[in-house]
Amino acid sequence: xxxxxxxxxxxxxxxxxxxxxxxxxxxxxxxxxxxxxxxxxxxxxxxxxxxxxxxxxxxxxxxxxxxxxxxxxxxxxxxxxxxxxxxxxxxxxxxxxxxxxxxxxxxxxxxxxxxxxxxxxxxxxxxxxxxxxxxxxxxxxxxxxxxxxxxxxxxxxxxxxxxxxxxxxxxxxxxxxxxxxxxxxxxxxxxxxxxxxxxxxxxxxxxxxxxxxxxxxxxxxxxxxxxxxxxxxxxxxxxxxxxxxxxxxxxxxxxxxxxxxxxxxxxxxxxxxxxxxxxxxxxxxxxxxxxxxxxxxxxxxxxxxxxxxxxxxxxxxxxxxxxxxxxxxxxxxxxxxxxxxxxxxxxxxxxxxxxxxxxxxxxxxxxxxxxxxxxxxxxxxxxxxxxxxxxxxxxxxxxxxxxxxxxxxxxxxxxxxxxxxxxxxxxxxxxxxxxxxxxxxxxxxxxxxxxxxxxxxxxxxxxxxxxxxxxxxxxxxxxxxxxxxxxxxxxxxxxxxxxxxxxxxxxxxxxxxxxxxxxxxxxxxxxxxxxxxxxxxxxxxxxxxxxxxxxxxxxxxxxxxxxxxxxxxxxxxxxxxxxxxxxxxxxxxxxxxxxxxxxxxxxxxxxxxxxxxxxxxxxxxxxxxxxxxxxxxxx
Amino acid sequence: xxxxxxxxxxxxxxxxxxxxxxxxxxxxxxxxxxxxxxxxxxxxxxxxxxxxxxxxxxxxxxxxxxxxxxxxxxxxxxxxxxxxxxxxxxxxxxxxxxxxxxxxxxxxxxxxxxxxxxxxxxxxxxxxxxxxxxxxxxxxxxxxxxxxxxxxxxxxxx
Numbered sequence: 001x002x003x004x005x006x007x008x009x010x011x012x013x014x015x016x017x018x019x020x021x022x023x024x025x026x027x028x029x030x031x032x033x034x035x036x037x038x039x040x041x042x043x044x045x046x047x048x049x050x051x052x053x054x055x056x057x058x059x060x061x062x063x064x065x066x067x068x069x070x071x072x073x074x075x076x077x078x079x080x081x082x083x084x085x086x087x088x089x090x091x092x093x094x095x096x097x098x099x100x101x102x103x104x105x106x107x108x109x110x111x112x113x114x115x116x117x118x119x120x121x122x123x124x125x126x127x128x129x130x131x132x133x134x135x136x137x138x139x140x141x142x143x144x145x146x147x148x149x150x151x152x153x154x155x156x157x158x159x160x161x162x163x164x165x166x167x168x169x170x171x172x173x174x175x176x177x178x179x180x181x182x183x184x185x186x187x188x189x190x191x192x193x194x195x196x197x198x199x200x201x202x203x204x205x206x207x208x209x210x211x212x213x214x215x216x217x218x219x220x221x222x223x224x225x226x227x228x229x230x231x232x233x234x235x236x237x238x239x240x241x242x243x244x245x246x247x248x249x250x251x252x253x254x255x256x257x258x259x260x261x262x263x264x265x266x267x268x269x270x271x272x273x274x275x276x277x278x279x280x281x282x283x284x285x286x287x288x289x290x291x292x293x294x295x296x297x298x299x300x301x302x303x304x305x306x307x308x309x310x311x312x313x314x315x316x317x318x319x320x321x322x323x324x325x326x327x328x329x330x331x332x333x334x335x336x337x338x339x340x341x342x343x344x345x346x347x348x349x350x351x352x353x354x355x356x357x358x359x360x361x362x363x364x365x366x367x368x369x370x371x372x373x374x375x376x377x378x379x380x381x382x383x384x385x386x387x388x389x390x391x392x393x394x395x396x397x398x399x400x401x402x403x404x405x406x407x408x409x410x411x412x413x414x415x416x417x418x419x420x421x422x423x424x425x426x427x428x429x430x431x432x433x434x435x436x437x438x439x440x441x442x443x444x445x446x447x448x449x450x451x452x453x454x455x456x457x458x459x460x461x462x463x464x465x466x467x468x469x470x471x472x473x474x475x476x477x478x479x480x481x482x483x484x485x486x487x488x489x490x491x492x493x494x495x496x497x498x499x500x501x502x503x504x505x506x507x508x509x510x511x512x513x514x515x516x517x518x519x520x521x522x523x524x525x526x527x528x529x530x531x532x533x534x535x536x537x538x539x540x541x542x543x544x545x546x547x548x549x550x551x552x553x554x555x556x557x558x559x560x561x562x563x564x565x566x567x568x569x570x571x572x573x574x575x576x577x578x579x580x581x582x583x584x585x586x587x588x589x590x591x592x593x594x595x596x597x598x599x600x601x602x603x604x605x606x607x608x609x610x611x612x613x614x615x616x617x618x619x620x621x622x623x624x625x626x627x628x629x630x631x632x633x634x635x
Numbered sequence: 636x637x638x639x640x641x642x643x644x645x646x647x648x649x650x651x652x653x654x655x656x657x658x659x660x661x662x663x664x665x666x667x668x669x670x671x672x673x674x675x676x677x678x679x680x681x682x683x684x685x686x687x688x689x690x691x692x693x694x695x696x697x698x699x700x701x702x703x704x705x706x707x708x709x710x711x712x713x714x715x716x717x718x719x720x721x722x723x724x725x726x727x728x729x730x731x732x733x734x735x736x737x738x739x740x741x742x743x744x745x746x747x748x749x750x751x752x753x754x755x756x757x758x759x760x761x762x763x764x765x766x767x768x769x770x771x772x773x774x775x776x777x778x779x780x781x782x783x784x785x786x787x788x789x790x791x792x793x
Contacts, residue, residue, distance in 0.1 A: 315668055
């Protein structure tokens, strides 16, 4: 149906709101009941996570099986199966949620479909074994509201993820979707919209933290016959998946926000620059754009106004530097993604030389809700200089890997120990890397710092796009720094010397240290060279690339020193510094290690203690993994 | 173009892709995406055809192909193996996993086994960080792997 006027939009919303009512009510309800068709519930819904993480664990098969079972039982008309975006709790995926009792099943497999339908949907009895068990109390928790993982979260950018069907525009409209766009183009001037965004205090979520309203203002002021709105969906930080989840779970919020931006800066054309490695996000975004066109929310004379806007998709091809806006623009033009000096800023001369406004996905996802709920509401969340919430991809050695959203100002301790459920295997927390390869690590002493743009920067890290990798005592900080440098060297575009050659030298020095040939002089080289690269590199990638090295040097200098002076790696990660040995008192001579040794480095007669030949040992650790008597140790 | 050895139909398809994008050099990346889809990689001849159609130097095409990690000039194996080297997988041991794949297959990253069966690559984050460390073989995602599992998985595929 074509939405031509605001009345049409309201009519669609009212109709669609009825569909979502059951979900809204069940979200608010808190009575711990369990519903089933046999116990008097008339209509039920099954929400299944269709995000990339859960799909990797066959959530689409669960969906198919559940549909089959509903058909077999003749209840398909009473139970609706909805594929949603990411619920965030990836550690426990695939996630299935039952409405109206809000039961949250975790780690569901295709084989569980039959039991869920028979027991819960029909019988009204919860499938206990699929409920989440709180590791602290040992009790099962059936409603996600009462899980530590969700309790401290506040979902603004992720407001619709895991709640609506991302491929159904009407569900988005039911959640006040497109009303911010309608209100902007029908009732407000572009300047008023920009002013609202400015007053909200929203800052760019891609990493830089530049005030979004100010950026829009610059693009508005540029005079040109053509302007462009670009959505930067080239999420390159390895281990970060915030933007992908938003596009998969709530693509219409991006479409709406881009149109609002187009109206504000005076542009009729939007471009989404998205990684080709995100096939599902591309599919959902394409679907959303097609639906918006069909409903008349993209195209000519939107809602009968004089404003026209349309969106096209451009594919990235796997280059981290393309997250930098000038490099991104070159890539969209079909060239190598090399950055150029700023100024001129894209707001003056960007795509094809025309004024261009580039915003990141998460930034855009905040726009519609800022305009519907008001900039004051948004500005009331967060800290003095960082307003609103931030989405983080929590990963690494943490119990609850997943996607979380918290108000700015939440501490790392709350994120890691309450939401994240602490360190895996009860190990000791060592560090957390924020900001990916451009950021730095934060340690135990930073745990109580409120997270915001400025605090993280002051501590030598940065907010970045929102990757948060937790490390424990088994992680070697020198290796971690080397890992990030390896990434930067590979991703450096090669245009400026400090980044191209400087980072290569940094990496060589780090390799020398982890190979056991480092000297104390090398530590000085790392520090001086790192600072020079920071000061002289051309773009954001180069200027931030030494951060992982400098921050680990700063916080874990003793660990570096151990590597170069004592030739020891306390985390037992640097192979060259390790020696495997067999304790003759514990070895019973079962010969299992020798059989599994790929290098034939273990010798010994059966039933007699074996020994490892250090000159042959490739330090793969296979023997230690196989030994049933804990006779093999590593130093 | 004397040195073009691609099958005729592939060469025609590449020309067709270029034409569909208006032979516009600005569309080069989109064209390369589609062209790579034909054979799974972008051999030199294919790049020459594209350059001729778009009327740009072949060096420009080659420059773009080698700049982006997504484009490759080597043929992949029947079972393309990609070990995730995203940070989340790295801290959960993907480096050891990669070492084991290299050792068992006897090839390095970016290479294909002589029998054309397996090729080995790294990738940066498939987004299944809850399953780290993760390996993708074809379209299938293998999660929570240990070096010990490598041989078994490869045996299953053979």
